[in-house]
Amino acid sequence: MTKIAFYGSSLLSAYWNGAATYYRGILRALAARGYDITFYEPDVHDRQQNRDIDPPDWARVVVYDGTVPALRDAAAKAATADIVVKASGVGFQDDLLLTEVVAAARPDALRIFWDVDAPATLAELHASPDHPLRAALPDLDLVLTYGGGQPVIGAYRALGARDCVPVYNALDPDTHHPVPPEPRFACDMAFLGNRLPDREARVAAWFFAPAAACPEARFLLGGSGWQGHGMPDNVRALGHVPTRDHNALNASARMVLNIARDSMAETGFSPATRVFEAAGAGACIVTDAWKGVEMFLEPGEEILVARDGQDVADFVAQILPPEAERIGRNALARVLNEHTYTHRAALADDLFRARLAAARETA
Known part of the structure; x- marks a missing residue:
């Protein structure tokens, strides 16, 4: 079973965390396709005090303290995964987390930056030529975004990304569906x-x-x-x-x-x-x-x-x-x-399988 280590803002709390629905939808759908997912999230911004779901049965959730030592311990677990994902906007020492996660990933692992706010991230990169993410892009296997179209794809490639693919927002019909009006x-x-x-x-x-x-x-x-x-x-x-x-x-x-x-x-x-x-x-x-x-x-x-x-x-x-x-x-x-997350997960699954297969052939 292919293991994913996913480092994001929060899977358990949507509190000041607009990416929560996206994470839940896409990762649940990927789990249904056979992926073994561990989600790492920091205990910051009162998110754990404002959880709106319990830990799900389709992913393990590791909550680590909002400290640098705890971050490093969590990042070291990337070494156990076949696919390592660092998302944008984690909310605690994002640059350090990226550096630690990429360093911990195995040489044969697929290393991905998953951008859930590409316009903001790109503006930051263009304003900071020495930004750690900008330096890391050529060494990452893939950039995924939850939107942006060709302008974002072109911008990331111009900054040195090997490839950039949008995996758009979508619907999880088990979570969002018609109900009687109130x-x-x-x-x-x-x-x-x-x-x-x-x-x-x-x-x-x-x-x-x-x-x-x-x-x-x-x-x-x-x-x-x-x-x-x-x-x-x-x-x-x-x-x-x-x-x-x-x-x-x-x-x-x-x-x-x-x-x-x-x-x-x-x-x-x-x-x-x-x-x-x-x-x-x-x-x-x-x-x-x-x-x-x-x-x-x-x-x-x-x-x-x-x-x-x-x-x-x-x-x-x-x-x-x-x-x-x-x-x-x-x-x-x-x-x-x-436009369901089942559709989006099929795209992500195809991307992962193709790139993992290519990596094995060149290993």
Whole structure:
């Protein structure tokens, strides 16, 4: 059985950890294809105090202290794996972790950097010619990203990566699926997202401004960090929404809004995890415009694309429940047919098998 040692932010907690759904989906699907997975995560940022799942039966989870000695001990375990993955944004001594993990990996192991925020990582690399990741890229076997399309592929190759392949976000239908609506989440438009510096201006333009333009409509805001932010009277802020409530929120709103962060919108081809979560619940999704959306959902039929806040306000005024329900049904059918983590794991499995076989032939 092929062993994967995966070093990431957290598998057990989605608290300030937007990659959790992605990790869970892709790794669970890889486990179903026969991989033996151990996930290493540091005990930092109160994530272990805010777990939203128990340790799963499809992966071992090793939680190590947020100290350098504990990091080095965890990184040394990479020597036991056939595939060693260092993800971006682990949240504690990322550069040191990369160095230690690569050094510990066996010569015949497949060494992968898995970037869950490629636009941010690439901006950091371009700004720092002596960045440890930049120096490590030529020695890594593969860079995987959860989005970015050709611009990200080209950028990584230009920086010295041997290869870069996007493995996009997707749906885990066992986790995100239609449920009965709940009155506590009833609204005309819902948006779920933490307050982040490179998202705040877009939330103001695509969510708060349409709410102000539609005072008779009900807007629901979920996510951490919004307390104290001025907002129209018809916006109800929920604070942090546990993952166990995401299906109910997505199924209860007439429409669900997706707003990309600045870097993601500029790079394109990077649908957020929440797009697939909402589609999986049968929600009518309204998204701010980004290049490549049609690769995943058909505008007008499976998703609504807003060029600006006025378009969002117009959708709130014009898209009545029957039409919203039709679009949501279409989105659910499309993602089940083409965009599940089972589909994504098949791609990753093919990549792993081909590269491991090539390594054995040259050994």
